[in-house]
Each structure stands twice: as C-alpha cells, then as structure tokens.
Amino acid sequence: QLRDNIRQQWPVPYRRFDRRPAADSYCEALFPFCPTGDDDGQIPSMSDTDVISVYRLQTPVWEFKYGDLLGKLHIMHDAIGFSSKETGANYTMEWYELFQLGNCTFPQLRPDVFAPFWCNQGAACFFGGIDDTHWSQNGTLEKLGEVTGGQFNDMAQWVQDDNETGIYYETWTVRSDPGPNATAWFESYDCSQFVHRTYRKLSELGAKLSSRSQTNYTKIYLYSGEPSYLGNDSAIFSQPALKNLAMDIRNCVISTS
Ligand SMILES: CCCCCCCCCCCCCC(=O)OC[C@@H](O)COP(=O)(O)OC[C@@H](O)CO
Numbered sequence: 001q002l003r004d005n006i007r008q009q010w011p012v013p014y015r016r017f018d019r020r021p022a023a024d025s026y027c028e029a030l031f032p033f034c035p036t037g038d039d040d041g042q043i044p045s046m047s048d049t050d051v052i053s054v055y056r057l058q059t060p061v062w063e064f065k066y067g068d069l070l071g072k073l074h075i076m077h078d079a080i081g082f083s084s085k086e087t088g089a090n091y092t093m094e095w096y097e098l099f100q101l102g103n104c105t106f107p108q109l110r111p112d113v114f115a116p117f118w119c120n121q122g123a124a125c126f127f128g129g130i131d132d133t134h135w136s137q138n139g140t141l142e143k144l145g146e147v148t149g150g151q152f153n154d155m156a157q158w159v160q161d162d163n164e165t166g167i168y169y170e171t172w173t174v175r176s177d178p179g180p181n182a183t184a185w186f187e188s189y190d191c192s193q194f195v196h197r198t199y200r201k202l203s204e205l206g207a208k209l210s211s212r213s214q215t216n217y218t219k220i221y222l223y224s225g226e227p228s229y230l231g232n233d234s235a236i237f238s239q240p241a242l243k244n245l246a247m248d249i250r251n252c253v254i255s256t257s
Pocket residue numbers: 060061062063064075076077078094095096097101102105171190191192218219220
C-alpha cells in the first residue's frame with residue numbers, strides 16, 4: 001500500500017505525542033480515574049539501596065462490579081505491584097481508560113458534531129497499597145523478583161515519560177487473518193501492553209524477573225483486508241464530495257453502539 005508515495009508500514013506505529021492534553025469536557029467518567037493516586041501522576045522516590053519486590057497482578061475486568069463473570073470469558077486486567085523492603089510500603093501500578101472501556105472501543109455520535117467522537121484517553125495510575133483480595137481472589141498475585149531502589153526510580157521516570165507521550169487507549173488488535181503468519185495492521189495499546197513495556201524496561205535496567213506459570217494476556221482481535229488511509233476527520237467529515245463515505249462511517253458507529 002502506497003500513501004503519498006511512502007510505503008505503508010505495518011503495523012501502523014502507535015502515535016506518540018509531545019505531551020498529554022486535557023481531556024475534552026464532554027467525556028464523563030462513571031468512576032473517577034485513579035482516585036487514590038497522586039494528582040500529577042508523581043511516583044514516590046525509593047532509596048537507591050532499597051530492595052523492591054515486583055508482583056504480577058491479574059484480575060477479571062470489572063471484577064469490582066461483576067466478580068469473576070468476565071474472568072470466565074478470560075477477559076483479564078493486568079497490573080504490577082511493588083513492595084519496599086526498607087519502608088514496608090506496597091504500591092500498585094496499572095494503565096487503563098479514563099472514561100471506561102466501552103468509550104475506548106467504540107466512538108460516540110454527538111448531536112451537534114458530524115464526525116464521530118472518541119473519549120479514549122488511557123493513562124498510568126500509581127497508588128499506595130496492594131488490594132490482595134481484589135487481585136488474588138479471581139486472578140493472580142505472584143512475586144516475580146526484586147529490583148533495587150535505583151532501578152525502580154529509573155523505571156518511574158520512564159513511566160512518567162511513557163504516560164505523557166502515549167495517551168490513547170486502543171482496544172483492538174487488527175490482523176489480516178487468524179493464522180500464525182498473519183500481518184498485524186494495528187496493535188492494541190491497553191493494560192497488558194503497558195505491563196509488557198514495563199517488564200521490558202525493567203529488564204533493560206538489569207532486573208531479572210520470572211514467573212512460575214504461563215501468563216495469558218487478553219487481546220481482542222479484528223480481522224480485515226489491508227487497510228487504506230482515507231483521510232483525517234476534517235477531510236472526511238467536512239467535504240461535500242465525501243458525504244457518502246462520512247454517512248457510511250456514521251451508520252457503522254450507530255450499528256455498533
Ligand atoms: C463495553 C464493550 C467492551 C467490549 C470489549 C471487550 C473486551 C476487550 C478486552 C480488552 C482488554 C482489557 C484489558 C485492559 O486494558 O483492562 C483495563 C481496564 O478495562 C480494566 O478495568 P477495570 O475497571 O476492571 O479495572 C480498573 C481498575 O483496576 C481501577 O482500579
């Protein structure tokens with residue numbers, strides 16, 4: 001696929017931003033995002049010589065509301081826990097949607113705006129404590145290893161940079177077909193991808209982490225032929241010549257919501 005004479009790169013790389021914008025005031029959270037985390041997303045600094053235990057955390061999505069219901073469908077949320085040997089303090093770190101999963105999965109139609117609208121920011125949430133029951137009851141709480149306080153602090157700096165530049169949650173993994181040699185058109189960007197990036201960063205920093213059991217991560221797949229770039233919002237939704245395309249997209253939003 002050629003776009004503006006440039007060969008299209010698959011999967012389309014996740015777009016990074018210079019900095020996270022404020023969310024649109026139209027978007028409403030049913031549940032406050034990261035209610036007990038720091039308002040500015042700050043992560044406490046550990047002493048360089050501290051020993052920090054790292055935990056794999058997994059629980060069914062919406063466990064707080066539906067218990068193990070989504071766990072039965074293997075729809076799981078992933079996070080990471082930390083525990084400081086020097087202070088005994090525990091921490092939870094996760095990445096999830098500011099305005100709930102449905103709004104990241106499907107756009108909305110606003111009565112006064114022609115183009116579909118997304119409330120799909122996602123962000124890292126770091127807060128004090130590990131709710132053992134929440135994570136272990138229907139999921140997993142497993143120690144993976146230890147890192148030094150210095151490695152933790154370097155990871156914390158990376159988390160803040162990653163969080164400032166990677167701002168949109170993307171639910172779907174889009175591939176050409178279900179087979180092993182499929183081409184990935186778009187990768188998802190969700191809780192488990194954040195966990196993978198963090199493990200990768202910790203391993204770059206020299207950490208040795210390992211799990212006793214195989215971890216399965218939740219992904220939801222769409223299969224399609226090779227995508228073509230049709231234009232951005234303003235190109236599609238403000239040009240009379242593209243009205244049919246714009247209507248088709250709106251109708252598709254109506255039929256999926
Ligand atoms: C409403 C339609 C949704 C259809 C989508 C079907 C499944 C999609 C699976 C995507 C993977 C989900 C993993 C993930 O990113 O989880 C993050 C988040 O949704 C978890 O939400 P939560 O409310 O269970 O937990 C957040 C919580 O820990 C806050 O303290």
